[in-house]
Amino acid sequence: MTAPTPLLSLHNISKRFGGLAVISDVSFDVSAGARMALIGPNGAGKTTIFNLVSGFYQPDEGDIMMEGRAIQTIASRHRIGLGIARSFQNIRLMPHLSVTENIMLGQQARAGGVVELLKPLSFFGHSHWRDEAQALLKDMGLHTYPGEVVANLPYGIRKKIEVVRALVARPKLLLLDEPAAGLNAAETDSLTGFLKRISDTGVTLLVVEHDMGLVRRLCDHVVVLNFGRKIYDGPTANVQNDPLVLEAYLGPRDAASPAKTAEGCHAA
């Protein structure tokens, strides 16, 4: 019996910048429909993994497989066509475009070809692309700002719009780089619900996040990186008791650790 092919799978990936090994021999699978988190201390290589998967960098060693096909040599702009979309740690919406226009940019992967490029989006009435974008904004509860230029909007709204923009390409895999960074508790709650709804439509989520509350509520599976190496790969429920993870976050065990785990108490 063979296991189903994972949606995304990293095989022994290594990446160096000059003499610095940023990613060393990392392998993990993301199965279709999963809600998975990629966590680790600052500088662990989480965003580098995203940049490798979305095609900004090529790995020095190893294979990146999307639905069983090696994609590491495919140009970044063709990867959205394979079903990979992402958001960024610092929001990267187009500041001079309106909300609707940012969403319509997300449709680009489905609107290839010169003919589509030269059809008007708004010139004597609306195109179906614009109608679709506005309908989606309405679905997501963001319809109050259709023509507003993005630079004028509050941070939390822009975060959501960036996710919606990645979503309109109808990706199979959505990479979210610190979606909750800079949000307050209420905004994070709202975002968590929002991401769950997205996941329920069948989109696989891979999330880099420091907010463990969000990770616990959203993700069922966690991969932990430290100094470019994978130190944990398993269910979210067990991650806080893993000795390697505790050491990575809190320092070596013999240095006085405040962690209230069974193992942490034995020195007392």
Place this chain on the structure above:
Amino acid sequence: MSGYWSGILTILSINIIMAYAIFLPVATGQLNLGGAGFQAVGAYGAAFLSSKYGLSVWETIPFAMALTALVSFLIAFPLLRTKGVYLVLATFAFAEVVGGAILNSTMLGGPMGLSVPAFVEYQVPVLGALLVTIFIFYLMATRFGLVMRAAHDDDVVTDLMGVNVRGIRVAAFTIGGALAGLAGALYAHSFSFVEIQGFNASLSIYVLLYVLLGGTQTAWGPLAGALFFTMLPEALRVALPALKGWMGLAMGFQGARTAPDESWRFVILGILTVLMMMFRSEGLITRVMVEKLRFRHHAVRLARVDAPA
């Protein structure tokens, strides 16, 4: 119509077309300081065909546009490898090369210039400017216009959305080239004479100023910039003597005053340019401004639709 006004309309039309020629690459994030070079290619292309082969304007204008588009397309690949200030310098150098080549070409008249037998009345450049303006407004409303502006804001993310950013930039540069060729050909046929001194660095600078100070975010910007900078010196021509009169009165001078020197117009133009850079660095017409005006209409419409029966 007097010769003065038909002359102004001709220059204004050519400036609007040139502003849009430079606007297209600028809208994708590529500053082009070689406007005079591209215009010279079109002007000399049309002038040469008209003087040597006696072709009509309906033949020389399409040829000039195609020639300039081809030149733009070919140099776009090496040029767009550079970025920022280096691209500005590279486009500037291109214009200098074109100027030098024409100056040293006996076939194109060298420093003597070329006379152009086929003449067009001012209606032709006006019609040209009108068509180009409509074309640009259409283009900016398409998905091509959307990805152009997206590439301007963030080329990395635009690439990730599946856009061939390089292709879009080359296309914008090439279409801009065709428009510069049109402006050049209209210039040649309107003034019946071309000489390379007319296509100098200050022309390139002015045309880029139309776009940057008019606003690069919407198709309204270059139109406003070209209008403002073409009409301002003319307005000052009228206003300056009066201004000097008031200043004299305010300072208590008595008696007759001589008309002010022409060059004062350019001093005032320079001061206004600096003030605009300080206070409206995104240009006269910005996206937010257009959106606000449009919103006012839209809000009224929405209010009517959403109102409970």
